[in-house]
Amino acid sequence: MVSEGKPVGWRSQSEMDHYIRCPQCGALVDMRDLGEVLNHLHGQEIDEEPATMSVTCATCDGTGWVCENHPDRPWEGPRARGCGGAGAPCPACNIPADSETPRILEGYRVELDKDGWRH
Known part of the structure; x- marks a missing residue:
C-alpha cells in the first residue's frame, strides 16, 4: 500500500x-x-504512463452542483440530502468566470433574465 x-x-x-x-x-x-x-535527467526522455485515475470533486461527487441549504453535500446522488433545497454551483469545482454560466447537469438548462443566470 x-x-x-x-x-x-x-x-x-x-x-x-x-x-x-x-x-x-x-x-x-x-x-x-x-x-x-x-x-539530472541530462537530456534523457521521460516515458509517461497514461493516467488511469479520475479525479472527482469530494464536495459534489463530480456533478458540479451542491445543495443550496447544505453546500458541503451534492445536490443529486447517493450522498445528497434530498431536503428539497435548490441546487447551487459547487464552490469547489464549478466556479464560472465572469460573464459565463456554471457547468450544468445533463438534462438541465440555465435560464437567463435581466438579472443574469439563475440556479
Missing part, C-alpha cells in the same frame, strides 16, 4: 535516505526536489 508516494510504514533512518547518486554525473540528488531530479 502507498500513501503520498511512499510505502506505508516507511520512515527515513537518516537524511541521506532521501538522496541518490546521479548515474550520469555522480552528484547527490535530493529525491524530494522534483526540480533537482529533472535537472
